Amino acid sequence: MADPAGIDEDRVAALGRERLDWRFKAVPAAAHGSTVTEYLATRPTLDDLGTPLLTLDATALGHNLDTMAAWCAAAGVDLAPHGKTTMAPALWQRQLAAGCWGITLANLPQLRVGRAFGLRRVHLAGALLDPAGLAWLAAELDADPGFAFTSWVDSVRSVRLMDAALRAAGAGRPVDVCVELGAPGGRTGARSAADAREVARAVRAAPTLRLIGLAGYEGALAHDAGPAGLAAVRGFLTDLLALYERLRHDGSFEDADEVLLTAGGSAYFDTVAEVLGRAAGPGVRVVLRSGAYLVHDDGFYRGLSPLSRGAGRPLRSAMHGWARVVSRPEPGLALLDAGKRDLPYDEGLPHPQLVRGGGAPGGAVTALNDQHTFLRGAAVRIGDVVRLGLSHPCTALDKWSLIPVLDSADADRPRVVDLVRTYF
Structure with missing residues (x-):
């Protein structure tokens, strides 16, 4: 049935019955075979998910x-x-x-x-x-x-x-x-x-x-x-x-x-x-x-939105990238396991915000390849998971068919409270 707001609420609710499998790169193999609703009932956390990853923030x-x-x-x-x-x-x-x-x-x-x-x-x-x-x-x-x-x-x-x-x-x-x-x-x-x-x-x-x-x-x-x-x-x-x-x-x-x-x-x-x-x-x-x-962002729209320029209460970025350090091949350079296939880059490169379990890593992203992020000058080790601020939601969500929603990306142990299905 179509609800008063103008969408078929039963069809949207049916998304919770979709079976999770290899099609959804954000979903761990341990969840395969479960429905979305069944998986969320296990109260998964960010630590249960792999990298590369894009998440949304429920609070934002x-x-x-x-x-x-x-x-x-x-x-x-x-x-x-x-x-x-x-x-x-x-x-x-x-x-x-x-x-x-x-x-x-x-x-x-x-x-x-x-x-x-x-x-x-x-x-x-x-x-x-x-x-x-x-x-x-x-x-x-x-x-x-x-x-x-x-x-x-x-x-x-x-x-x-x-x-x-x-x-x-x-x-x-x-x-x-x-x-x-x-x-x-x-x-x-x-x-x-x-x-x-x-x-x-x-x-x-x-x-x-x-x-x-x-x-x-x-x-x-x-x-x-x-x-x-x-x-x-x-x-x-x-x-x-x-x-x-x-x-x-x-x-x-x-x-x-x-x-x-x-x-x-x-x-x-x-x-x-x-x-x-x-x-x-x-x-x-x-x-x-x-x-x-x-969704807003930590880049292009954060600087340009009227609500960032004094027209009202500012918006908050509701999207973050998560990538793991997989190589330190030379001094000052770290390679992360997320790239252009995973994160937006057309309106500014991602920037490092924090290391899981640590503080701000410093440094800057200087380039993205298809599957790698070049992070220079950051205090990170191989195996560290870095949260990245992103720019331009219009070219972020299209890379993910199912996106985990965290209760708060700023929490010590963020919990997955929803999975958002996209159809690009």
């Missing part, structure tokens, strides 16, 4: 969940967190239960995962143009009147391709779309307000589509919180708001039950709420799509 997850929910409520905006960050239905369920408006996804494979777990409201942050995918979507919409779906378009050709594919599929319900505004140097999106208005006119002329709002992604325009980056973000959002006002004046949203204005990754959502929030009110919903807040 709870803190981040509550912190973001409270911030959005105070700012008067809704949140449809980007599910691509975790691709974990159990975490989506927690986000929805905490008040999230829906779940954002990025592409057709992710959408199929979401529907397999009964997601009721999905915002697809991009264009869906694949004819076979649109035929599948049309069937999903027609079979389930409670399924709410929105995607984006940024060109007249996109509109025509969607309309043709949906007509060919015999779609009964129109597909709700937002016109996406972009900016030079950004990612997708119409590059001018004039182009966006032309796309809006094309949507209104397509009987298989319904124009319900505007979308944009400001995160592609800046990579820091310096004055130039923040100015670029604010300028883009101001343009998006002006486009909304023009289209509203033109009557472009008269078929929409509610107008949707959506932007906001995990780096500048405070500015999104401030600028687009001016339009929020009866009949207009402002929705953030921040996805990294739940």
Whole structure:
């Protein structure tokens, strides 16, 4: 059954009955044959797990969940967190239960995962143009009147391709779309307000589509919180708001039950709420799509999140890497048994935080190979297990199909309290 929060709670609960085996690299061989629920009942600890390893922290997850929910409520905006960050239905369920408006996804494979777990409201942050995918979507919409779906378009050709594919599929319900505004140097999106208005006119002329709002992604325009980056973000959002006002004046949203204005990754959502929030009110919903807040990190987002820059209570990193020293081949160099196949590295290298049973090791990670971490200048011995701070959750969880959740990564003997299943 689908719960009020918008996901099939029975399907999520069934994850506890999955049998553990060799497919899950985080799980020790001693657990093979047990279900997830049976294994957790043995009260395993971090010491029972091997390396390399990625873990989540239950205390930090709870803190981040509550912190973001409270911030959005105070700012008067809704949140449809980007599910691509975790691709974990159990975490989506927690986000929805905490008040999230829906779940954002990025592409057709992710959408199929979401529907397999009964997601009721999905915002697809991009264009869906694949004819076979649109035929599948049309069937999903027609079979389930409670399924709410929105995607984006940024060109007249996109509109025509969607309309043709949906007509060919015999779609009964129109597909709700937002016109996406972009900016030079950004990612997708119409590059001018004039182009966006032309796309809006094309949507209104397509009987298989319904124009319900505007979308944009400001995160592609800046990579820091310096004055130039923040100015670029604010300028883009101001343009998006002006486009909304023009289209509203033109009557472009008269078929929409509610107008949707959506932007906001995990780096500048405070500015999104401030600028687009001016339009929020009866009949207009402002929705953030921040996805990294739940897991957060000890790198890129720790430095860039608005809640790290004074906009509210800071988030906490809920992910850590664990790797064992397997070689000291020369003075000052230690090799750990985790690499690019295990840990994120695209937005900064891991950094050593502590040695299990000891203190801070010092030193720095200078490189990652496929299976090894190069740690230099650290006070570690062969056999030591090092906890690593990580950067960028969006490229961390995809390396693990089952992730242990610890009661607290800071405890002397962390206990495994859950196993989170991902579907990348």
